Amino acid sequence: MKPSLYDLANPLRFDRIARAALPWLVAATIVLMTLGLYFALFNSPADYQQGQSVRIMYVHVPAAWMALFCYTVIAGASAVGFIWKHPLADVAAKEAAPIGASFTLLALITGSLWGKPMWGAWWAWDARLTSVLILFFLYIGYMSVWRAFPDKTRAARLAAILAIVGFVNIPIIKFSVEWWNSLHQPASVFRGGGPTIDGSMLTPLFLMGGAYMFFFAATLTQSMRSELAARRLARLQEIDARSSYVLVEQ
Amino acid sequence: MTKKTRRMFLAIGVFAFAAAAAGLTLSALKSSITYFYMPSDIAAMAQKPHSPIRLGGLVETGSISYPNAQSGADKNSLVEFNVTDGAETIRVVYAGLLPDLFREGQGVIVQGRFTDDGARLTADNVLAKHDENYMPKEVADALKEKGLWIEQEKAK
Numbered sequence: 126m127k128p129s130l131y132d133l134a135n136p137l138r139f140d141r142i143a144r145a146a147l148p149w150l151v152a153a154t155i156v157l158m159t160l161g162l163y164f165a166l167f168n169s170p171a172d173y174q175q176g177q178s179v180r181i182m183y184v185h186v187p188a189a190w191m192a193l194f195c196y197t198v199i200a201g202a203s204a205v206g207f208i209w210k211h212p213l214a215d216v217a218a219k220e221a222a223p224i225g226a227s228f229t230l231l232a233l234i235t236g237s238l239w240g241k242p243m244w245g246a247w248w249a250w251d252a253r254l255t256s257v258l259i260l261f262f263l264y265i266g267y268m269s270v271w272r273a274f275p276d277k278t279r280a281a282r283l284a285a286i287l288a289i290v291g292f293v294n295i296p297i298i299k300f301s302v303e304w305w306n307s308l309h310q311p312a313s314v315f316r317g318g319g320p321t322i323d324g325s326m327l328t329p330l331f332l333m334g335g336a337y338m339f340f341f342a343a344t345l346t347q348s349m350r351s352e353l354a355a356r357r358l359a360r361l362q363e364i365d366a367r368s369s370y371v372l373v374e375q
Numbered sequence: 376m377t378k379k380t381r382r383m384f385l386a387i388g389v390f391a392f393a394a395a396a397a398g399l400t401l402s403a404l405k406s407s408i409t410y411f412y413m414p415s416d417i418a419a420m421a422q423k424p425h426s427p428i429r430l431g432g433l434v435e436t437g438s439i440s441y442p443n444a445q446s447g448a449d450k451n452s453l454v455e456f457n458v459t460d461g462a463e464t465i466r467v468v469y470a471g472l473l474p475d476l477f478r479e480g481q482g483v484i485v486q487g488r489f490t491d492d493g494a495r496l497t498a499d500n501v502l503a504k505h506d507e508n509y510m511p512k513e514v515a516d517a518l519k520e521k522g523l524w525i526e527q528e529k530a531k
Contacts, residue, residue, distance in 0.1 A: 170511030174476060179509060208382045244502045245474030251410035289386055290393040297397065304401075306409045306431055308484060313507040323510035 134212050136353045143346045150343035154336055161332030169329050178242050179326070185235040186314075187334040188228045191341060192260060193295055195225025199267065200292040203285035213349070215281040216356075218288060219271055220348040224341055226264035233257060244308060252301035253309035256294060263291040277356070411484045414463035423493040429486045430465060430496060431504065432458040436479045458485060458496075469498040476503035 165183035172179035199218045206214035236254070237247045248254065267287055274280035302311045314320045320327060401408065411431035417423065438457035454473065457464045467485050477483060482504035487497050510518075 170513070172509055173512040173515035175505065175509075182509070204386055207386055208379060243474070243476055243505055245472075245500075246502050249410065249502070252408050285386075286389060289390050292390065293393045293397045297401070305405070306411050306413070308410050308502060308504060310505045311507045313509060316507075321508045323514055325511060326509050 136213070136357070139213060140350055140353065143350050147343060147346055150339055150346060154339040154343055157332055157336035157339060161329055161336045164329035164332055170323075170325055172326075175243060178239065181235055181239040182326075183329045183333045185232055185239055186330060187337045188235065189232040189257070190334060191337045192225060192229040192232050192257065193298060194338075195221050195228060195341065196260060196263070196288075196292070196295060199225065200288045200295075203288035206281060207285040207289070213353075215277075215285070216349050216352050217345065218285070219281075220352055221341075221345055222264055222268050222271075224344050224348075226261065226268065228337070228341075229257065229261045229264060233261060246308075249308045251307040251309055252305040253298065253307050256298045256301050260291075260294055260298060263287075263294060267291070413460040414458060414465045415460050417465065418463045423489045425488070427486065427488050427499075429484050430458055430467070431482070431484045432460045432465075434477070434479055434481050434483055435459045435464060439479060455495075458483065466495045467498050467501075468495050469501055471499070471501070473501055474503040476505065477501065482506060 199221050202214040202218035205211050270284040313322050411429035435457035440455050443453045453470045484502045485498040486500040
């Protein structure tokens with residue numbers, strides 16, 4: 126048989142692979158985070174205009190990337206779960222949400238701390254900031270849908286529809302700084318014509334980006350494992366309760 | 376049609392509908408989503424707006440003056456400068472603290488109203504707009520030395 130994503134649909138097989146991968150993911154996170162923070166805080170130059178404040182970028186920008194990336198993962202996994210009923214896809218989408226929401230909050234807070242000294246304002250209702258705030262509310266709404274319905278199949282379906290609809294916001298965030306005049310600066314890294322960030326500053330930026338990515342992979346893997354274990358436990362308890370009920374009846 | 380294809384069309388349909396709704400809403404709200412107007416946008420208006428607006432552009436080189444500089448009052452308490460986008464220029468008067476990045480050639484966004492004669496904009500807030508370039512000071516100096524420094528034409 127050809128190996129496919131459906132092989133992972135077996136929760137026990139997933140657990141085996143996840144358990145083997147986890148130490149490597151954690152190790153990669155620690156190594157990249159240590160290197161990234163060292164470069165970001167000690168071994169990179171101050172900006173010609175912003176001075177030392179530019180170091181906020183190394184925490185802020187990768188967090189914003191992850192905010193978009195996690196949501197894309199949720200929307201993708203939701204579509205797979207919704208259309209093909211892949212049992213792990215819904216779990217992946219559900220467990221990615223709190224991680225993505227945390228990254229979004231981190232981007233919003235560090236952005237605010239950066240905005241005050243550079244722009245002169247903690248917050249502005251420009252298109253980029255507002256659309257990212259909407260993304261944060263989408264994460265909260267998505268998590269609430271999962272909590273609101275005790276029936277997991279129903280919750281998964283409704284949450285998937287919300288995630289797919291909300292995906293409209295992702296290109297809006299990305300291009301908000303090009304479509305409308307905004308206070309937030311335009312894209313510096315992923316843009317036509319290459320990055321406008323000096324190489325000495327790209328090193329810590331990409332190291333931190335890698336660290337966040339592995340952090341996401343590690344936390345997602347671990348929380349998927351615990352969610353699957355919790356579901357299994359709930360199922361076993363249900364069976365147990367049912368059989369003892371039958372015994373009492375007799 | 377299998378159930379799977381039906382669900383796929385449903386997902387695509389839901390997304391397309393949401394995208395269309397968002398697209399129509401955003402294009403209808405275009406002028407209010409824009410955070411600031413540039414001097415050329417204002418010049419294109421039939422008359423200067425009376426309500427508070429945000430104006431964005433570059434601080435014109437050599438245009439900054441401190442009318443209170445002689446009077447012994449705090450030098451920085453009142454400042455005048457031109458905001459330009461290369462084509463049009465608007466004179467701005469501002470009393471208050473300026474952000475650290477405020478300087479000649481810097482992108483700024485000023486918030487305020489036009490005076491009744493429309494000649495100046497009285498600002499009650501000035502924000503500095505950072506551009507997308509990041510580099511160490513040495514690199515910036517070297518670029519200027521080699522004459523490779525490209526001044527931005529627009530604040531955007």
